[in-house]
Amino acid sequence: MRVTVSRRAHFNAAHRLYRPHWSPEKNEAIFGKCNNPHFHGHNYELIVSVTGEVDPETGYVVDVKILKDYIKSEVEDAFDHKNLNLEVPEFKAKNPTAENIAIVIYNKLKLVLDPHLDLEVTLYETPRNFVSYSGK
Amino acid sequence: MRVTVSRRAHFNAAHRLYRPHWSPEKNEAIFGKCNNPHFHGHNYELIVSVTGEVDPETGYVVDVKILKDYIKSEVEDAFDHKNLNLEVPEFKAKNPTAENIAIVIYNKLKLVLDPHLDLEVTLYETPRNFVSYSGK
Amino acid sequence: MRVTVSRRAHFNAAHRLYRPHWSPEKNEAIFGKCNNPHFHGHNYELIVSVTGEVDPETGYVVDVKILKDYIKSEVEDAFDHKNLNLEVPEFKAKNPTAENIAIVIYNKLKLVLDPHLDLEVTLYETPRNFVSYSGK
Amino acid sequence: MRVTVSRRAHFNAAHRLYRPHWSPEKNEAIFGKCNNPHFHGHNYELIVSVTGEVDPETGYVVDVKILKDYIKSEVEDAFDHKNLNLEVPEFKAKNPTAENIAIVIYNKLKLVLDPHLDLEVTLYETPRNFVSYSGK
Amino acid sequence: MRVTVSRRAHFNAAHRLYRPHWSPEKNEAIFGKCNNPHFHGHNYELIVSVTGEVDPETGYVVDVKILKDYIKSEVEDAFDHKNLNLEVPEFKAKNPTAENIAIVIYNKLKLVLDPHLDLEVTLYETPRNFVSYSGK
Amino acid sequence: MRVTVSRRAHFNAAHRLYRPHWSPEKNEAIFGKCNNPHFHGHNYELIVSVTGEVDPETGYVVDVKILKDYIKSEVEDAFDHKNLNLEVPEFKAKNPTAENIAIVIYNKLKLVLDPHLDLEVTLYETPRNFVSYSGK
Numbered sequence: 001m002r003v004t005v006s007r008r009a010h011f012n013a014a015h016r017l018y019r020p021h022w023s024p025e026k027n028e029a030i031f032g033k034c035n036n037p038h039f040h041g042h043n044y045e046l047i048v049s050v051t052g053e054v055d056p057e058t059g060y061v062v063d064v065k066i067l068k069d070y071i072k073s074e075v076e077d078a079f080d081h082k083n084l085n086l087e088v089p090e091f092k093a094k095n096p097t098a099e100n101i102a103i104v105i106y107n108k109l110k111l112v113l114d115p116h117l118d119l120e121v122t123l124y125e126t127p128r129n130f131v132s133y134s135g136k
Numbered sequence: 137m138r139v140t141v142s143r144r145a146h147f148n149a150a151h152r153l154y155r156p157h158w159s160p161e162k163n164e165a166i167f168g169k170c171n172n173p174h175f176h177g178h179n180y181e182l183i184v185s186v187t188g189e190v191d192p193e194t195g196y197v198v199d200v201k202i203l204k205d206y207i208k209s210e211v212e213d214a215f216d217h218k219n220l221n222l223e224v225p226e227f228k229a230k231n232p233t234a235e236n237i238a239i240v241i242y243n244k245l246k247l248v249l250d251p252h253l254d255l256e257v258t259l260y261e262t263p264r265n266f267v268s269y270s271g272k
Numbered sequence: 273m274r275v276t277v278s279r280r281a282h283f284n285a286a287h288r289l290y291r292p293h294w295s296p297e298k299n300e301a302i303f304g305k306c307n308n309p310h311f312h313g314h315n316y317e318l319i320v321s322v323t324g325e326v327d328p329e330t331g332y333v334v335d336v337k338i339l340k341d342y343i344k345s346e347v348e349d350a351f352d353h354k355n356l357n358l359e360v361p362e363f364k365a366k367n368p369t370a371e372n373i374a375i376v377i378y379n380k381l382k383l384v385l386d387p388h389l390d391l392e393v394t395l396y397e398t399p400r401n402f403v404s405y406s407g408k
Numbered sequence: 409m410r411v412t413v414s415r416r417a418h419f420n421a422a423h424r425l426y427r428p429h430w431s432p433e434k435n436e437a438i439f440g441k442c443n444n445p446h447f448h449g450h451n452y453e454l455i456v457s458v459t460g461e462v463d464p465e466t467g468y469v470v471d472v473k474i475l476k477d478y479i480k481s482e483v484e485d486a487f488d489h490k491n492l493n494l495e496v497p498e499f500k501a502k503n504p505t506a507e508n509i510a511i512v513i514y515n516k517l518k519l520v521l522d523p524h525l526d527l528e529v530t531l532y533e534t535p536r537n538f539v540s541y542s543g544k
Numbered sequence: 545m546r547v548t549v550s551r552r553a554h555f556n557a558a559h560r561l562y563r564p565h566w567s568p569e570k571n572e573a574i575f576g577k578c579n580n581p582h583f584h585g586h587n588y589e590l591i592v593s594v595t596g597e598v599d600p601e602t603g604y605v606v607d608v609k610i611l612k613d614y615i616k617s618e619v620e621d622a623f624d625h626k627n628l629n630l631e632v633p634e635f636k637a638k639n640p641t642a643e644n645i646a647i648v649i650y651n652k653l654k655l656v657l658d659p660h661l662d663l664e665v666t667l668y669e670t671p672r673n674f675v676s677y678s679g680k
Numbered sequence: 681m682r683v684t685v686s687r688r689a690h691f692n693a694a695h696r697l698y699r700p701h702w703s704p705e706k707n708e709a710i711f712g713k714c715n716n717p718h719f720h721g722h723n724y725e726l727i728v729s730v731t732g733e734v735d736p737e738t739g740y741v742v743d744v745k746i747l748k749d750y751i752k753s754e755v756e757d758a759f760d761h762k763n764l765n766l767e768v769p770e771f772k773a774k775n776p777t778a779e780n781i782a783i784v785i786y787n788k789l790k791l792v793l794d795p796h797l798d799l800e801v802t803l804y805e806t807p808r809n810f811v812s813y814s815g816k
Contacts, residue, residue, distance in 0.1 A: 002544050003507045008536040012806065014694040014721040014763075019193065030194060032201065038763035041694040041721005043806050049540075057427065058438060059505035064537055065440065083694075083718035095195035099139045103190070126692065126723050128144040129200055136138050148398065150286040150313040150355075155465065166466060168473065174355035177286040177313005179398050219286075219310035233467035235411045262284065262315050264416040265472055272410050274680050275643045280672040291737065302738060304745065321676075329563065330574060331641035336673055337576065369739035371683045400688040401744055404729075408682050420670065422558040422585040422627075446627035449558040449585005451670050491558075491582035534556065534587050546816050547779045552808040601699065602710060603777035608809055609712065 004120075005061045006049040009071045011080035014041040015096040039083060044101070045124035046075065048109060050117040062117065074108040098125040102133040110135065140256075141197045142185040145207045147216035150177040151232040175219060180237070181260035182211065184245060186253040198253065210244040234261040238269040246271065276392075277333045278321040281343045283352035286313040287368040311355060316373070317396035318347065320381060322389040334389065346380040370397040374405040382407065412528075413469045414457040417479045419488035422449040423504040447491060452509070453532035454483065456517060458525040470525065482516040506533040510541040518543065548664075549605045550593040553615045555624035558585040559640040583627060588645070589668035590619065592653060594661040606661065618652040642669040646677040654679065684800075685741045686729040689751045691760035694721040695776040719763060724781070725804035726755060728789060730797040742797065754788040778805040782813040790815065 017034040018027045027035045034040070048071055052061045082088055084096040090104045102123040110119055120134040153170040154163045163171045170176070184207055188197045218224055220232040226240045238259040246255055256270040289306040290299045299307045306312070320343055324333045354360055356368040362376045374395040382391055392406040425442040426435045435443045442448070456479055460469045490496055492504040498512045510531040518527055528542040561578040562571040571579045578584070592615055596605045626632055628640040634648045646667040654663055664678040697714040698707045707715045714720070728751055732741045762768055764776040770784045782803040790799055800814040 001511060001541070003510060004540040005507065006538050006540070010806070012720050012722055014719040017195070030199075033761035036761050036763070036767075038766045039694040039719050039721065040692050040761040040763065041719065042692055043723045054507045054511070059425070059503035059508045061507055061539075063438075081713035081716055081720040083716070083720065086718045087716075097195035099141065099190045099197055100195045102139060103137060126690070130142050131197075132140040132142070133137070146398070148312050148314055150311040153467070166471075169353035172353050172355070172359075174358045175286040175311050175313065176284050176353040176355065177311065178284055179315040217305035217308050217312040219308070219312065222310045223308075231467035235413065235462045235469055236467045238411060239409060239462070262282070266414050267469075268412040268414070269409070273647060273677070275646060276676040277643065278674050278676070289739070302743075326643045326647070331561070331639035331644040333643055333675075335574075367739035371685065371734045371741055372739045374683060375681060375734070402686050403741075404684040404686070405681070418670070420584050420586055422583040441625035444625050444627070444631075446630045447558040447583050447585065448556050448625040448627065449583065450556055451587045489577035489580050489584040491580070491584065494582045495580075534554070545783060545813070547782060548812040549779065550810050550812070598779045598783070603697070603775035603780045605779055605811075607710075 001054050002051055003054050003061050004049050004051040005064065005067070006047050007064055007067050007071060009046045009048070009068075009076060010043060011046070011076050012041065012043050013079050013082050013084050014039040015084040015091075016040070017095055017097060019095065039085070042125050044079070045127075045130075046071070046105065047122040048105075049120040049122070050113065051120075052114070052117045062114070070109060070112050074112060075105055078108075098123055098129065098131045099133070102131050106133050106135060137190050138187055139190050139197050140185050140187040141200065141203070142183050143200055143203050143207060145182045145184070145204070145212060146179060147182070147212050148177065148179050149215050149218050149220050150175040151220040151227075152176070153231055153233060155231065175221070178261050180215070181263075181266075182207070182241065183258040184241075185256040185258070186249065187256075188250070188253045198250070206245060206248050210248060211241055214244075234259055234265065234267045235269070238267050242269050242271060273326050274323055275326050275333050276321050276323040277336065277339070278319050279336055279339050279343060281318045281320070281340075281348060283316050283318070283348050284313065285316060285351050285354050285356050286311040287356040287363075288312070289367055289369060291367065311357070314397050316351070317399075317402075318343070318377065319394040320377075321392040321394070322385065323392075324386070324389040334386070342381060342384050346384060347377055350380075370395055370401065370403045371405070374403050378405050378407060409462050410459055411462050411469050412457050412459040413472065413475070414455050415472055415475050415479060417454045417456070417476070417484060418451060419454070419484050420449065420451050421487050421490050421492050422447040423492040423499075424448070425503055425505060427503065447493070450533050452487070453535075453538075454479070454513065455530040456513075457528040457530070458521065459528075460522070460525045470522070478517060478520050482520060483513055486516075506531055506537065506539045507541070510539050514541050514543060545598050546595055547598050547605050548593050548595040549608065549611070550591050551608055551611050551615060553590045553592070553612070553620060554587060555590070555620050556585065556587050557623050557626050557628050558583040559628040559635075560584070561639055561641060563639065583629070586669050588623070589671075589674075590615070590649065591666040592649075593664040593666070594657060595664075596658070596661045606658070614653060614656050618656060619649055622652075642667055642673065642675045643677070646675050650677050650679060681734050682731055683734050683741050684729050684731040685744065685747070686727050687744055687747050687751060689726045689728065689748070689756060690723060691726070691756050692721065692723050693759050693762050693764050694719040695764040695771075696720070697775055697777060699775065719765070722805050724759070725807075725810075726751070726785065727802040728785075729800040729802070730793060731800075732794070732797040742794070750789060750792050754792060755785055758788075778803055778809065778811045779813070782811045786813050786815060 017031040106121045122132045124130040152175045153167040242257045258268045260266040289303040378393045394404045396402040425439040514529045530540045532538040561575040628635045650665045666676045668674040696719045697711040786801045802812045804810040
């Protein structure tokens with residue numbers, strides 16, 4: 001019996017979307033307001049979902065306290081109240097779009113979670129825009 | 137790397153559920169209060185989800201501004217503040233249940249979106265009742 | 273010790289905003305899309321708040337089950353799945369704006385509630401538009 | 409055309425996580441605050457999702473009123489305002505974790521629903537912790 | 545310039561409503577399902593609102609981190625994952641209704657907050673039932 | 681009959697809390713993570729509430745479309761996707777705390793709204809932290 005267990009978390013960060021080798025005009029045309037060189041920011045809401053067998057003894061797929069600790073060490077401590085472009089190494093060369101942030105979070109959590117667990121990451125950039133990634 | 141990008145939108149509309157070739161008694165038995173001939177209405181909340189490859193340059197699966205524009209032209213302009221039975225051609229013969237509205241929205245968006253993108257439509261008729269359709 | 277006790281409820285209805293003695297042009301100019309003669313509709317979310325002394329024995333200001341029953345008989349049974357303009361007597365001559373619906377609900381509940389209780393009604397026409405009335 | 413129809417419901421209950429054949433120390437180490445022998449409780453939010461063909465006549469996959477009645481008889485009447493450990497037979501020997509509660513709800517609803525319908529159960533133990541089970 | 549600053553928090557607890565000197569029949573008649581002797585429980589959502597002058601230097605009415613710490617020490621540590629009737633001294637003789645829990649929280653926070661700040665406590669017992677108390 | 685009409689809006693922005701004439705140590709001690717010199721950001725949710733008499737003809741206190749336009753011109757165009765410290769003149773010398781942002785929004789809207797309307801501004805910096813200001 002495989003069950004999916006999900007945990008919500010959140011972090012606040014500043015970012016800017018742009019490509020350094022593009023002209024300002026092209027950056028403005030593609031990224032619009034998100035290209036503001038002084039940055040803007042979001043309250044990112046994160047849902048981390050892991051799928052696996054239910055332990056017949058504990059009734060847990062995973063201890064949510066342990067999942068919460070991984071989210072804290074891998075995501076919140078790394079991203080919260082940070083400028084993603086300037087302070088988070090993964091986005092030195094990569095555009096911090098919601099898509100790329102979700103992929104980075106997936107990759108960081110995949111490294112620390114039990115490899116038998118399937119993982120999906122859903123990231124809300126705003127209440128109206130969100131993305132999901134499950135390593136496919 | 138395939139990521140799903142979702143955008144929320146909403147529209148308000150009136151509707152009524154009934155089958156014109158059924159007796160009033162059968163319509164009442166099957167559709168209950170939703171059969172009120174004077175119509176009732178809802179705030180429909182819509183989530184449009186598209187799945188595709190992340191562009192390695194922009195970091196986008198799709199530009200959400202373009203997705204938002206398609207939702208406006210195909211769904212909001214067509215349905216918002218309308219009587220679905222009387223003013224929306226797709227429901228002249230088809231019952232405007234949440235299921236059928238979701239299928240109509242899916243079909244309209246599928247025509248204008250890049251064919252490489254997978255599409256799923258989730259429609260909340262109320263905060264407690266919602267449906268999803270992905271063309272399967 | 274005066275405490276405010278609030279209960280949420282909801283109803284779905286169709287309506288139209290217009291003044292019968294105005295020209296179609298003036299109705300269109302003032303009410304825009306809300307003037308659609310074929311009606312549109314909403315999921316109305318309602319919060320009924322009553323303020324009074326806490327009974328030292330029960331620890332209740334009011335039994336929420338009784339408050340829930342009053343909301344059902346006075347509001348839900350009267351408005352749910354109805355066309356407010358055509359089927360609710362209070363709006364035969366009065367425009368069913370959120371403001372007027374809140375005042376009508378206040379007046380109906382005020383008649384049945386213990387007169388020692390203060391009353392406030394908050395009505396969400398959409399998640400983004402809402403009104404409050406407390407009889408002042 | 410297969411559509412998924414979802415219905416939200418909720419119930420309040422008390423529970424405790426522990427294994428009777430473990431030492432108090434092990435129960436405390438594994439279940440922490442959830443092991444409190446005096447119980448604690450939750451407002452469980454439930455989403456029941458059924459997937460099937462849309463009836464070409466009614467436009468329904470399932471009549472939501474019937475789905476709502478099954479949720480009431482199988483889940484709400486059995487669990488609401490109950491102590492899951494002491495009063496719900498399914499948890500006499502099984503730990504009432506969110507995972508196990510979702511599996512029990514799935515199994516109860518599967519027995520009464522049309523066998524052509526696929527079923528998924530999502531259970532929120534808190535707004536931040538939730539699980540999903542679809543019989544796989 | 546007086547501004548109100550609000551902070552959300554939450555705790556999970558079990559409780560039961562009853563009066564020990566009433567007959568079982570009267571307890572059942574007045575408290576219904578809430579009288580279950582085996583307890584039931586809730587996810588309580590709490591909003592603590594303090595009103596005061598904005599400090600012209602910091603731009604703060606109160607440092608939210610300090611407010612958060614008071615909520616943790618006075619409310620969460622005392623109530624979270626507890627049985628309110630059996631484990632929280634304030635409810636040994638007092639019925640743990642939402643009204644009384646809000647008053648107890650108000651009184652505990654009032655003792656530790658700067659006396660120049662006005663205080664209001666809003667407590668959600670469920671998403672549909674909530675109460676507010678501001679010491680009046 | 682005075683009714684309060686509320687409208688929700690939102691904007692995303694970057695900011696930083698600090699006092700330029702304080703030492704880095706004092707800024708760090710008082711503002712913690714919010715003092716990050718590279719900025720962080722939020723999705724600010726705004727509720728603008730105006731109170732006034734209901735027009736007996738239209739049934740409106742205020743036309744919500746006009747209120748929405750004022751919020752767009754005075755708040756969204758000025759703050760959305762901006763760095764509050766660097767790009768919004770009101771925060772050149774004033775710390776962009778939630779309290780101060782709410783006061784600035786109140787003052788801007790007060791200048792353009794009908795002076796007979798009472799105004800209250802509620803600003804969510806995160807779903808858990810919010811402030812209200814009504815000019816008192």
